Amino acid sequence: MVATIRSGSINLLNTIIGAGILAMPFGLKSNGIVFGSFLIIWSGLTSSFGLYLQTKVSKYTDQQDAVSFFSLSQLTYPSLSVVFDAAIAIKCFGVGVSYLVIIGDLMPQIMSVFQFEGLWISRNLWISVFFLGIIPLSYLRKLDSLKYTSIVALISVVYLIVIVLMHFFDDSHQGVEVDFWGPISIQSTLKSFPILVFAYTCHQNMFAIINELRPTESGSKTRQSNIIIRTAISIACACYLTVGIAGYFTFGKAVNGNIISMYPQSISSTIGRLCIVVMVALSYPLQCHPCRGSLNHVIFFIREKVKNYKQPNTETENLMNDAEESFDESFISTTPMEGSHDTDGHDPIVVPLTSKDFYMITTGILVASYLLAITVTSLEHVLAFVGSTGSTSISFILPGLFGYLLIIPKDRKPTTLELLCRYGGLALCIWGVLVMIVCLSATIFLGATH
Template sequence: MGRATIKSGTINLLNTIIGAGILAMPYGLKSNGLLFGCLLIIWSSLTSSFGLYLQNKVAKYTQQQGAVSYFSLAQLTYPQLSVVFDSAISIKCFGVGVSYLVVIGDLMPKIMESLNVKDESLFMERNFWITVFMVVLVVPLSYLKKLDSLKYTSVVALFSVVYLICLVIEHYVAHDIPTETLEIDWFGPKSIKSTLSSFPIFVFAYTCHQNMFAIINELKPSETDGSQTRQSNLIIRNAICTAAASYLVVGVIGYLTFGNSVNGNIITMYPKNSISSLIGRLCIVIMVSLSFPLQCHPCRGSVNHVIHFITQGVVSAKVRNQLQREGYTSLTSDIESLNSLASDSIQDESFISTTPMEGAQDTDGHDPIIVPLTSKKFYIITTVIVLSSYLVAITVTSLEHVLAFVGSTGSTSISFILPGLFGFLLIKPLGDATKLNALEKFSKYGGLALAIWGGIVMIVCLSATIFLGATH
């Protein structure tokens, strides 16, 4: 049932990674010094890519490729906490989606101001532009049922990123930005306070883990591209390397252009009346508009899991004991009754093949844990997410501190803590082997280290938010 390819998976994952946060990279280097800031960008790319790698490995070792999700893995580890995990994911994705709408409402009036539109004009109203972009772009794309369906819009969004990169390079090469004294800190770090306050910029720059399982589920083995595991590893490598290169280019060149006078949004530093700068701001609006559905997709899946948990409960103790005796995928008894709702739904109405995919099986032919999502529930949940996001966006003008708390907990959980714990708890010898080989040991105990790192990141980012007023 897979439809995705390495190319489409890379595009969607890359678009999930790169958002408006790329504009804060020069400020991140200013706060840490050029060399140390670049090291933070690279270190953050490595830790995030390892989390994605562990997600891919766990999907393979539990043999749930085609039907893996945070919910299904939680049933094998901490079933009672599955509702907490999915709640964190849904809140995090919802918050990021709302922030995209707020960005639209903030930037479009400024773009109109650059075009000399009068203050009393309807085109200067933030809520007007939020409504327009919701109706024209956000809502239609949010109802697409497969993540792979967003690959073309992701390409458009990535072209906007390319334009922003070219804009930064062009102004640096042209030397057309007047600077009285250009102060640059070449090494760093500058101070503990400045590093901690800017730390979330780097850590959360690569958050895309909420869509990794959906990408894995929509892949299928092929003779040319290899197994799902190989394809997923290539997607991770391509997306992370491209994102890291983009961050380094914008960060370094933007910082070298403005030095220590750079602020948290480099696009505002360029001349307002410049056509190229105007197009750059419009590119940001387009980029965040097309990125909203990439947040809606995992949010919808997690909300569905939470609803399922509340109405159906967790896997019974009998099944968990069976899993311990026979392995992760011997789900032939009570799991079938757990999935009976899906079968009933198929008879009554069309069944949405999202994450996890209906009818997917592991290599032994056992049924994995599937949370049913009917057409009716799909449209109801999507409508609630879209409508709620719109109402919050037109009501609240600033979500910086709320998002900082949500990001410190939700982003850290899905990027580091959960992949690390799943890797540590679920990776075991494959086949007839009785002991872990070197790669399995690295993945297993590296997962434990990643989970610990996630705990440290959460404490640091929450502290920076509370005491230093940091946002991300």
């Protein structure tokens, strides 16, 4: 199955838009309409530049069908590749668990509206019910296979936007007090900063989308990727601004971090809550997909270290060849499982994913996330720490670092665009470090959550 611009845009957009859209009015409350809108747009621009650098770097590796953060790390800082993938895996796993927790929190509220009691308002029951539906979707081997579930999730987002706009045009909310310019205060900006800056995190799936694209009449893979990035980021930004501005003008300074909870109990608001449940449930596989790929890299790294320890006289190249021989060719995943080679012609670094490992890793992710979701009731602060580190690394630091280190032609003078991308990558990497420091500080000292 070959991905298209449409399917890639749908999956990338669904990866971007999650339950965080409900907190956009709170983000504007904390920063004012103008400054808050600027932060939303700025966050979209920085994230899109990171995605663009991923596209550029995949081109320069000469292995566009199988590029990954792991393979790029092998070309830059091989010893840190396992750290990068571990951070990606933890981040995606944590977000997936948070989706299950959201389902457990909202479904009892929905059922109570219809006067259900007892077992029907049990959070664990509804986590289990939706989890059974998530299981088969999590075993799909290509990201492109999730395009139809992503469409359903995005329809839920459209319904939420309609509800927000309907209440915005309701005359009963006219005359509320809002801060137009902003910023309100340094403290309020820092507390809401993680919500806005991580609103566009989707970079963990960008390489998978690139790998599944093929040159068509629509243009090269690079051109198709750029169209996908522009489409997904632009639509997401428009959705965030619409919900943020309309929701803030509806409730003013009384708005909280979940706009849907502000509306009175009604059929429309109850359906809105159900839409959130559907949206996050169908977004879970989009987190499981990159989590599986990164865990496969980590496991491969550990296995090779063990082999090197037991066979100290064996060259790494031989070990890589052994790994290739064990590869089950009946399953060739387009998740970034296989490495790349650089423009100097170095041998490719292959990280195989056998069918056995595919099922074992996926099952492990599902079981662990389910057990954690039914055990804990709040992951806000854990996710804040994971988001501050994992999301920042994926969105800014790694794309910027790879762009700076790899966009360096060996056989010719770099073009103006290549120089801009290289030093722009350095600026993005520095921005990512600053974001990490600010968000971690806000989480520790101000209690901000992701």
